Amino acid sequence: MPTKQTFAEVFESRGVSRRDFLKFCSLTSVALGLSPALLPDVIHAMETKPRTPVIWLHGLECTCCTESFIRSSHPVMADIVFNMISLDYDETLSAAAGQQLEDVRRKIMKEYNGKYILAIEGNIPMKDDGVYCTVGGNSFLNVVKETAAGAAAVIAWGACASFGCVQNAHPNPTGAVPVSEVIKDKPIIKVPGCPPISEVMTGVITHVHTFGTLPELDRLGRPKAFYATRIHDKCYRRAFYDAGMFVRGFDEESTRKGWCLYKMGCKGPTTYNSCSKIQWNAGTSFPIGSGHPCIGCSEPGFWDKGPFYSRLAEVSFLGTDTTADQIGVVAVGAAAAGAAAHAAVTAVKKKQHDSESEK
Amino acid sequence: MGRIIEEIYVWRLPVRVYHWINALCIVALAVTGLYIASPALNPPLGEAVWQHNFVMWRYVHYCVAFVFIGNFLYRLYYALLTDDVYAKFGGFRPWSPAWWGEPFKEQVASYLFLRKDEPNYVGHNPVAALAHFVFIFCGSVFMILTGLAMYGENRPGGFIERFFGWVLPIFGSSYNLHFAHHIMAWIFPLYVIMHLYAVFRHDVVDRTSVTSSIITGYKHKVEDERSL
Numbered sequence: 001m002p003t004k005q006t007f008a009e010v011f012e013s014r015g016v017s018r019r020d021f022l023k024f025c026s027l028t029s030v031a032l033g034l035s036p037a038l039l040p041d042v043i044h045a046m047e048t049k050p051r052t053p054v055i056w057l058h059g060l061e062c063t064c065c066t067e068s069f070i071r072s073s074h075p076v077m078a079d080i081v082f083n084m085i086s087l088d089y090d091e092t093l094s095a096a097a098g099q100q101l102e103d104v105r106r107k108i109m110k111e112y113n114g115k116y117i118l119a120i121e122g123n124i125p126m127k128d129d130g131v132y133c134t135v136g137g138n139s140f141l142n143v144v145k146e147t148a149a150g151a152a153a154v155i156a157w158g159a160c161a162s163f164g165c166v167q168n169a170h171p172n173p174t175g176a177v178p179v180s181e182v183i184k185d186k187p188i189i190k191v192p193g194c195p196p197i198s199e200v201m202t203g204v205i206t207h208v209h210t211f212g213t214l215p216e217l218d219r220l221g222r223p224k225a226f227y228a229t230r231i232h233d234k235c236y237r238r239a240f241y242d243a244g245m246f247v248r249g250f251d252e253e254s255t256r257k258g259w260c261l262y263k264m265g266c267k268g269p270t271t272y273n274s275c276s277k278i279q280w281n282a283g284t285s286f287p288i289g290s291g292h293p294c295i296g297c298s299e300p301g302f303w304d305k306g307p308f309y310s311r312l313a314e315v316s317f318l319g320t321d322t323t324a325d326q327i328g329v330v331a332v333g334a335a336a337a338g339a340a341a342h343a344a345v346t347a348v349k350k351k352q353h354d355s356e357s358e359k
Numbered sequence: 360m361g362r363i364i365e366e367i368y369v370w371r372l373p374v375r376v377y378h379w380i381n382a383l384c385i386v387a388l389a390v391t392g393l394y395i396a397s398p399a400l401n402p403p404l405g406e407a408v409w410q411h412n413f414v415m416w417r418y419v420h421y422c423v424a425f426v427f428i429g430n431f432l433y434r435l436y437y438a439l440l441t442d443d444v445y446a447k448f449g450g451f452r453p454w455s456p457a458w459w460g461e462p463f464k465e466q467v468a469s470y471l472f473l474r475k476d477e478p479n480y481v482g483h484n485p486v487a488a489l490a491h492f493v494f495i496f497c498g499s500v501f502m503i504l505t506g507l508a509m510y511g512e513n514r515p516g517g518f519i520e521r522f523f524g525w526v527l528p529i530f531g532s533s534y535n536l537h538f539a540h541h542i543m544a545w546i547f548p549l550y551v552i553m554h555l556y557a558v559f560r561h562d563v564v565d566r567t568s569v570t571s572s573i574i575t576g577y578k579h580k581v582e583d584e585r586s587l
Contacts, residue, residue, distance in 0.1 A: 218515075219528050228515045230533070244412030245402040254402070263398065270533035300532040311396065313538055324538065325396075328545030335549050339556035345472055346560055353475070 007046035007209075021046070028210075031203045031278075032225055045210040052209045053108050053116040055147055056090035059140045060133045060167045060176050061122025065158040066092050068195035071281065072202045085117075085205050091135070102136050109150050117208060118151035118186075120144065120179050123160040123167055127175030144182055153214055154179060154188045155204060159297055162190035162222075169303035180221070187214050190221040192273075194297035199278050200226045220300070222272065231294050232268040234276040237261070250291075261288060265309040267296030365580035367481055369445045370572055377434045378573050381495075384427040385547050388502075391420040392544055424506055431499050445482045451492060458485065477565050481578060487557065494550035498543065505540040509533075 011021045022043065029042045058066075070093075087093065089105040096104065108116055125132035130141030148154060156179040159165035167176040180188050191204055204223055207215045215223040232238065240246070240260035247254045247261050262269070268276070271294055275286040287294055293309065296302045306313030306323075314321035370378070394400075394416050403410045438447050452458045463485040468474045470486065478484065483491065504526050511520030512533060530536040562570045568579040 219524060220532075224515075230512065233513075239407040242414040243403060243407035243410030244398055244400065244414075244416075245407050245410070246398060259402070259407075267534065270537055272533070296534060299534055302534075305534055312541065313534075315542075324542040324545070325393075327542065328548070331545060332548045332552060335552045339552055342470075343556065343560065346564065349472055350564070 006048060006050060010051065028203070028206050031199055032207050032210075032215075042210050049209065049212075051086040052205075053086045053088050053112050054119055054205070055105055055108060055116055055151075056087060056093075056119040056121065057135075057140075057143060057147060058091050059120065059122030059124050059144070059160070060174065061158065061160050061165075063092055063121070064195040065121045065201070066090075068193075068198045069157075069201050070198075072198040085209065088116075098136075105147065109147060113150040115152050116150070117153055117155060117205070118147055119155040119157055119205075120161045121157040123164050123176045123178050124182050125167075125174035125176045126181075127173075132174040132176075141182065144179070148183045148186055151186055153208065154183055154186045155208075156180070156188055156190045156192075157201065158196055159192045159194040159302070162192035162298075163300035165194055165297075166303050169301070188221055189214055189217065189223060192222060192227075192298040192300075194302075196298070197226075197274055197278050197280060200274055218272075220272075226274045226278075227272045227298070229272065230269060231271050231273055231276045231288070232266075235268055235288060236276065237288060255291060258291070261291075261293040263311065264293045265307065265311055266293035267299065267302070267305075267308075268294040271296040271299050273298040362582045363579045364582050367578050367580065368576055369481055369578045370576045371443055371446065372576070373433075373437050374443070374446050375573055375576060377430055377437070380426065380430045381434075384423050384430065385551070387423045388420060388427060389544060389547055391416050391423070392541075395420060396541055421510060424503075424510075427499075428503055428507075431503065448488075448492075450482065450485075451488045453489065453492070463489075477561075479565060479567070479580075490550070490553065494546055498546050498550070501543055502540065505530075505536055505543070508536055509540060 008021060011024075016024075025043045025046055026039055029036075029039050034042070088108045089101060091101070094101055094104075122133075124130065124141050124144055126141065130139035133140040135143050156162045160167060160176075161179045164172075164176060164178045167174065168178070180190070189204060189208075191201060193200070200223075203226065204215060207223070207225070215225055218224050218227060220227075232241070235241070237258065237260045240258075241262055245254070245259045246263040247259045248263060249255070250264070260266070266288065268288060275294070276288065279286045279289070295308045296305065299305075304313075306321075310323070312323040312325065314323055315327060395413075398413055398416070400412070403412050437443065462478065465474065465478050466484045466486045469477050504523065507519055507523040508526035511517065511522075511524050512527075514520060527533060527536055530539055558570050561567060566579070566581045568575075568577065572578045
């Protein structure tokens with residue numbers, strides 16, 4: 001594999017025409033939300049910058065991020081993305097395996113020290129020295145620490161690596177933690193979602209490569225280009241929400257009419273992602289488009305937020321599952337009962353007092 | 360019954376106005392807030408594009424919320440920068456152990472029927488002051504900060520989001536923020552019940568006209584029958 005190839009060279013060697021290359025550059029800059037004036041910069045970077053080596057580690061995960069990634073929908077992306085970023089190590093996608101592959105990882109870590117991107121999919125079990133996930137005879141925890149040491153930046157793919165997903169949901173038997181709990185000294189780009197949208201994944205990688213900087217991140221460390229607004233804000237069913245036209249049951253006429261799924265527990269109003277903009281599978285649809293409420297898979301701790309089909313989470317209270325409103329009603333009822341009891345005692349005491357003073 | 364022996368002007372007009380605006384805001388915010396959480400009315404007829412039913416609930420909630428915030432800030436200004444002794448929080452010093460001493464204990468004992476006589480205060484008694492601090496001051500600050508953080512979500516990068524968006528990461532996620540705002544809203548009905556009960560009871564037991572004082576501003580000192 002010749003190292004330090006540019007994108008343009010890769011495109012050329014693959015027989016992709018210059019016209020297609022320029023198309024790819026403009027699609028990429030659109031996906032990144034860049035102004036058309038920056039298109040020459042994108043083309044320039046693609047033509048002159050050597051490809052960024054990426055080491056892609058898999059921890060405790062289901063590989064849905066990779067599954068999403070390989071379905072990236074731009075015309076020539078599916079084939080090209082692997083080549084353009086120089087994906088040197090990936091347990092799932094690499095042709096090599098075993099010792100051979102581990103050698104490649106060490107080689108990249110040495111040759112590109114401080115320059116390669118570390119992409120992590122899945123989270124890291126910490127309990128019992130991390131024995132619950134081992135790669136090549138070493139615990140995943142050690143592999144991550146070792147590989148992160150020389151990385152320029154870390155990309156946390158998916159809900160697992162970003163915030164922790166089903167693995168670290170209560171009671172979290174393996175002590176699984178997101179990447180940010182293990183790596184403290186490197187910039188981390190969190191790309192949450194279960195999985196993240198493929199165009200979001202390729203977009204983030206392209207941004208890092210093109211500009212050599214991290215994309216602008218929000219307060220939770222997610223790229224603003226894709227996670228600045230909620231699904232709710234761009235939802236095509238928003239008009240029904242504003243009108244107060246809600247689906248009340250899946251077997252109702254309102255479902256057929258495609259009304260808002262707010263009352264069915266849709267987490268769109270609290271979920272930051274691009275599903276309602278970019279959509280899935282080459283813009284085919286997204287969960288709400290298929291009539292299912294959003295489950296908020298790109299939000300921290302979404303497994304522990306109670307049932308997917310109700311708005312309020314259930315709170316464990318005295319051993320039973322109750323919602324916030326039930327707790328509130330009980331508390332207010334208790335206060336009213338307390339006040340009534342206090343009033344009764346006051347009345348009795350006053351009567352005693354009055355009869356005493358009459359004597 | 361005892362005669363009124365003294366009229367004391369306790370609650371000046373700004374305090375009374377604050378109290379009633381605050382009360383109305385809390386009722387309006389609680390009603391619209393609970394409706395926003397679980398919209399129960401039937402959907403309107405016709406095309407969605409012509410309807411603004413649910414939006415109006417949100418709109419009223421936001422408008423009233425800003426009145427609530429303005430009113431709250433006005434009360435802080437009035438307490439801190441004017442010379443109205445009864446409106447100041449001067450007597451309230453929970454950081455000093457002395458405050459938790461005799462007067463506080465006496466008042467608690469009186470509420471628990473461990474004392475026969477009622478300690479009398481012109482302004483708030485220490486237990487009332489503590490309740491106001493916990494429910495009205497801390498509760499309002501909590502609801503205002505979480506509310507503004509959620510309001511900022513409507514316009515990422517906007518003014519409100521820039522200045523109050525930091526609240527969101529404290530709660531971990533937008534969902535938790537909504538949840539906290541929702542569950543904490545219940546302290547207001549809780550407080551209203553205790554507040555109304557305490558006021559009516561004091562009026563019956565001490566006959567200090569505390570109920571009407573928030574309209575007229577005057578509290579009364581009455582002659583103690585037993586001293587006759």
